[in-house]
Amino acid sequence: MNSMRSRSIALLSSFAAVTTVAAVAIGAFVASGAMFISSHDLSALAVILVASATIGIAFALVLGQRVSEARRSLAETTRRIGKGDFSPSNRLPAPAEFALLADELEDMSARLKHAQERERALEASRRELVAWVSHDLRTPLAGIRVMAEALEDEIIEDAETVARYHAGIRAEVDRLSDLVDDLFELSRINAGALRLELEPVSLGDLVSDAVSAASSIANHKGVRLNGELEGRSPELELSAPEISRVLRNLLENAIRHTPHDGVVRVETGVDRAHAFVRVADECGGIPERDIDRVFEAAFRSEAARTPVHGGAGLGLAIARGIVEAHEGEISVRNHNGGCAFTMRLPMRS
Ligand SMILES: Nc1ncnc2c1ncn2[C@@H]1O[C@H](COP(=O)(O)OP(=O)(O)O)[C@@H](O)[C@H]1O
Ligand SMILES: [Mg+2]
Incomplete structure (x- = not known):
């Protein structure tokens, strides 16, 4: 029985048809002794049994064919999803259980597509964030450097301009520290690490x-x-x-x-x-x-x-x-x- 489990559906259903006919045949021959059935009737019964076995096997093969087509189409869909292609597949009519499975696969594929799009949008906005933030960090830093160098080289001497440069450095440092503070807060939010003390x-x-x-x-x-x-x-x-x-x-x-x-x-x-x-x-x-x-x-x-x-x-x-x-x-x-x-x-x- 164990070795049967891994056989194809066509083989299994043919086997089911043949065993049913065989069981009826054995039953009829055993019963014929007890029921005094004539040999003529018995040969007629044999012909009927052979015909039913043939029809049974033919149906089993057709069923096996449909099941195997449905399986191939499901396998193809699964392979496509695995490769990241989430476009809807053109579906062949399939037995109810396979159609249900195909519906579920299609649902899963739609959800994966949605998740992938969201991930891409997030990634793009993250890249944009890094680009802008580096730009925003560079601008005040460049300003601070220029003003600090001017003060250091004593290019400017009048007290008013010196005071203005000091205030300018101070303002740029405030801007930088606000930016760093915002980045820290945003990273805590994105990491889900914001602890609220309500x-x-x-x-x-x-x-x-x-x-x-x-x-x-x-x-x-x-x-x-x-x-x-x-x-x-x-x-x-x-x-x-x-x-x-x-x-x-x-x-x-x-x-x-x-x-x-x-x-x-x-x-x-x-x-x-x-x-x-x-x-x-x-x-x-x-x-x-x-x-x-x-x-x-x-x-x-x-x-x-x-x-x-x-x-x-x-x-x-x-x-x-x-x-x-x-x-x-x-x-x-x-x-x-x-x-x-x-x-x-x-x-x-
Ligand atoms: N009250 C507002 N009126 C018009 N546009 C706004 C307003 N608030 C925000 N915005 C727009 O949204 C953008 C993002 O705002 P925000 O995240 O606070 O950043 P920032 O204030 O640093 O520009 C702003 O640059 C602006 O384009
Ligand atoms: Mg703002």
């Missing part, structure tokens, strides 16, 4: 602190910063330093992209099971081709890739990582000649 916090207080802290940049730029709290301030379990970091980035972005004399509105409130903070500005709207990409690490619109701009395009990627670590979500849409970023955080009972 504590009960009033979201309204956190927002009003962030608005006060950003008001000097807003004044400097000539942008009005309006904070509104709808109803009572929601109390949430969250990590105050991390959420403050998100708010700081949303406010700084909004102020930076709003022209002089424009208004940035900050709304805080509760919407069913979520508390929300919305920062709406008058940036003129984010171009449709960019709006889905602003949360990608290192993404900056063309206009934002200027040396005066400062940011490395990591702020919103970090914001999304932090908000998602709080099981919340952050989104953006264009609205009334500007854009509105909304952060939603779950309210816990």
